[in-house]
Amino acid sequence: MPLCSICHITEATQTGSHLLSAFMVESTIGKRGEEEGYIISAEANFDYRNNTGAAPIVEDYLFCRGCEQRMAYVENYVCTEYRDKLKKPGYKSNFRDVSKTEYIIREALNINYYALLLFICTVIFRISITKKELFAEFKLTADEEEKLRKIINEALPLYQNFKVKIKRNQFIREINEKAAIFDGLYFIMASYDELEDETISFNMAYPEYTHPYNFIFGQFILYFFFIKPRKNIPNLDFFNLMNELDIDLIYNGEGANIKTVMLKEGRWKEILNIPRQILVRKKIPGLMKKFLEEFAKNNKHKPTNDDWVKYIDDNFPEG
Numbered sequence: 129m130p131l132c133s134i135c136h137i138t139e140a141t142q143t144g145s146h147l148l149s150a151f152m153v154e155s156t157i158g159k160r161g162e163e164e165g166y167i168i169s170a171e172a173n174f175d176y177r178n179n180t181g182a183a184p185i186v187e188d189y190l191f192c193r194g195c196e197q198r199m200a201y202v203e204n205y206v207c208t209e210y211r212d213k214l215k216k217p218g219y220k221s222n223f224r225d226v227s228k229t230e231y232i233i234r235e236a237l238n239i240n241y242y243a244l245l246l247f248i249c250t251v252i253f254r255i256s257i258t259k260k261e262l263f264a265e266f267k268l269t270a271d272e273e274e275k276l277r278k279i280i281n282e283a284l285p286l287y288q289n290f291k292v293k294i295k296r297n298q299f300i301r302e303i304n305e306k307a308a309i310f311d312g313l314y315f316i317m318a319s320y321d322e323l324e325d326e327t328i329s330f331n332m333a334y335p336e337y338t339h340p341y342n343f344i345f346g347q348f349i350l351y352f353f354f355i356k357p358r359k360n361i362p363n364l365d366f367f368n369l370m371n372e373l374d375i376d377l378i379y380n381g382e383g384a385n386i387k388t389v390m391l392k393e394g395r396w397k398e399i400l401n402i403p404r405q406i407l408v409r410k411k412i413p414g415l416m417k418k419f420l421e422e423f424a425k426n427n428k429h430k431p432t433n434d435d436w437v438k439y440i441d442d443n444f445p446e447g
């Protein structure tokens with residue numbers, strides 16, 4: 129049995145660890161226990177129609193039971209104080225909106241900066257160490273991975289007598305005292321208020337984009353920096369988002385209130401279309417062959433252009 133990837137002390141006996149926490153992917157794959165998910169790959173003959181459920185984001189023997197519980201504590205905090213309230217009119221007073229023309233900057237007034245950053249660190253660390261196909265191409269550098277591991281191990285609450293029983297206030301106090309270990313980490317987050325069909329989103333990391341790292345997890349786009357974001361430096365930006373926005377207004381760092389860029393529905397859909405178009409383009413040679421074979425089986429006549437377009441639309445539904 130390997131040792132736990134976080135504490136390096138206890139055996140990694142935990143099974144069924146989620147790489148992305150259930151609440152992050154609920155919008156794309158459904159509630160825990162009822163997940164429906166599909167892997168999309170650029171490989172030409174890849175069959176993306178198998179419902180994989182939650183399997184691509186669940187892995188055994190990465191962590192010990194204690195570290196799993198320690199991460200669950202922070203996840204629970206982020207889920208109840210951030211995710212559950214960010215878009216709910218009933219919690220408007222927990223946030224402050226600054227409106228720009230195409231988007232809103234939503235500043236969180238009641239969320240601990242370091243706890244949310246710690247949660248993000250656990251997610252990025254998890255998808256960096258996984259052997260699962262969905263994130264197989266994503267890897268932090270060894271130094272970055274070790275930096276995050278140390279932060280996570282030091283900042284997560286303690287597991288004692290088979291439980292994590294620290295009170296919320298105490299946890300916040302302790303993590304604030306450890307603020308210095310988070311120095312040098314920055315991030316930008318974006319989401320939306322309204323989306324007609326939330327299941328059309330993706331869970332992806334873009335391995336070739338490392339300064340910053342680019343991710344989309346269900347309803348959140350995340351850019352993660354190991355150096356301070358600077359306006360005049362061109363950033364690698366798969367979603368084509370940062371260059372439109374004023375980086376100085378939207379980045380999160382140094383313990384300031386958490387900001388989330390809330391995009392309009394149309395803009396979010398445009399972003400979802402970027403990976404879709406790339407995948408369709410990469411897959412077309414293999415797909416065309418498969419389409420011709422399937423079409424010949426079911427039809428006597430030759431396919432028209434419209435048949436092909438219909439096939440693409442059926443297999444890559446647009447939002």
Ligand SMILES: [Zn+2]
Nearest residue numbers: 132135192195
């Ligand atoms: Zn451990």
